[in-house]
Amino acid sequence: MPLRRRRFLAATAVVAALLVGTAVPADAAVWWSSDRWGTWSSGGYTLYNNIWGSGYGPQTIWANSATNWGVWANHPNTGGIKAYPNSTRYIGRRVSALGAVSSSFNVSVPTSGVAFTSAYDIWSSDHAHEIMLWMNKYGPVGPLGSLQTTTSVGGHTWQIYRGSNGANQVYSFVRTSNTSSGTVDVRAICQWIRDRGWFGDVTIGDVQFGYEITSSAGGKDFVTNSFTVTG
Numbered sequence: 001m002p003l004r005r006r007r008f009l010a011a012t013a014v015v016a017a018l019l020v021g022t023a024v025p026a027d028a029a030v031w032w033s034s035d036r037w038g039t040w041s042s043g044g045y046t047l048y049n050n051i052w053g054s055g056y057g058p059q060t061i062w063a064n065s066a067t068n069w070g071v072w073a074n075h076p077n078t079g080g081i082k083a084y085p086n087s088t089r090y091i092g093r094r095v096s097a098l099g100a101v102s103s104s105f106n107v108s109v110p111t112s113g114v115a116f117t118s119a120y121d122i123w124s125s126d127h128a129h130e131i132m133l134w135m136n137k138y139g140p141v142g143p144l145g146s147l148q149t150t151t152s153v154g155g156h157t158w159q160i161y162r163g164s165n166g167a168n169q170v171y172s173f174v175r176t177s178n179t180s181s182g183t184v185d186v187r188a189i190c191q192w193i194r195d196r197g198w199f200g201d202v203t204i205g206d207v208q209f210g211y212e213i214t215s216s217a218g219g220k221d222f223v224t225n226s227f228t229v230t231g
Contacts, residue, residue, distance in 0.1 A: 032062035042066040045229075046088045050210075056082040059213075070223035071210075077115075077217040084121070085222075086210025089229040091186075092125065094201050095194050098187040101231035105135065105209055106181040108223040115139025115214035116222075122186065125205035129198075130170045131189065133158075136178035141214055143172035154189040156182065162198065171198065187231070 031040040031047075038049035043066040051059055055078050063069040066087070075082040091101060107118055120133035133154075134143065145163020152158075158173040171193055190204055207229050211222045 030063050030065060032060060034058065034060045044089055047086070048088065048210075049083070049085050051083040051085075053080055053082040055080060057217075059083055059085065061085050067227050068225060069227075070221060071213075072219060072221050073211075073213050073216045074219040075213055075216045077215045079214065081212055081214050084208075084210055084212045086121065086208040087224065087227050088206045088208045090206055091204045091229075094203050095187075095190045096201050098190060098204060099231055101186040101204075101207075101229070102183055103186055103207060103209065103227070103229045104181075104183040105227045106225040107136075108221075108225060109136065109138075109180065109211070110216070110220040110222070111138055113218065114216050114220055115141050116216065117141055117212050118180075118222075119210070119212050120184065121206070121208040121210070122190070122204065123206045123208075124199065125203040127205075128168050129193075129202060130165075130168050131193065132170065132172045133184060133189070134172065134174040135182065136175070136180065138178075139214065141212075143174055144170045145172065150176070153192045154185040156184065169198070186229075 033049055035049060036051040038061060040047045040063060045066040047061060047063055047069055049059060049061040055076060057074045057076055059071060059073040061071050069087060071085040109118060116139065117137040118135045122131040143161040144165060145161040148160045148162050150159050157176045159176060161172040163170050186207060193199060209227050
């Protein structure tokens with residue numbers, strides 16, 4: 001057998017061995033990582049494995065493309081957020097100059113034996129303000145702060161909470177019913193917060209979307225069929 005062929009087969013065997021037990025899709029040929037802080041950038045998006053909490057289990061992130069990716073996670077059935085695997089796109093414009101910024105998503109997620117939310121995390125560029133948009137939630141999870149109001153803005157109806165985690169202000173928009181797909185008017189939500197005086201004409205930095213996972217014992221798949229930020 002030619003040396004080049006032997007080397008190819010050996011490399012293939014190593015990759016196959018590493019994938020055992022991680023439930024990475026067979027067609028996820030572009031990128032994958034089980035590293036706690038694994039990252040990958042493409043087409044203006046950056047994917048983060050982002051296992052930042054304590055008491056976590058194994059987790060593998062994979063990508064077929066910058067906008068089609070997912071995670072297999074096996075975090076124990078204990079309290080506390082273990083990870084926020086996500087895709088991020090940077091905006092870098094003040095609220096007054098955002099224009100028509102929107103985002104669309106479509107996910108396939110587990111609905112039992114888990115505690116997590118599929119959520120946007122939108123940051124001011126100085127990280128003093130954090131806007132969370134909870135699109136679906138399962139298990140014993142809840143937002144930070146106190147309930148301010150229930151209203152419709154940005155294309156959805158939310159219960160809106162406000163509080164601080166000690167490092168930054170947090171505004172949590174919890175959708176009144178779960179959805180696995182939709183479009184969010186990012187500008188409208190940022191302007192709504194500004195109109196209430198909760199922040200000024202801040203610069204919007206990262207628009208992130210992913211899964212804030214508390215528990216997924218036994219191994220669960222969280223699949224982002226599509227995620228885009230436009231404008």
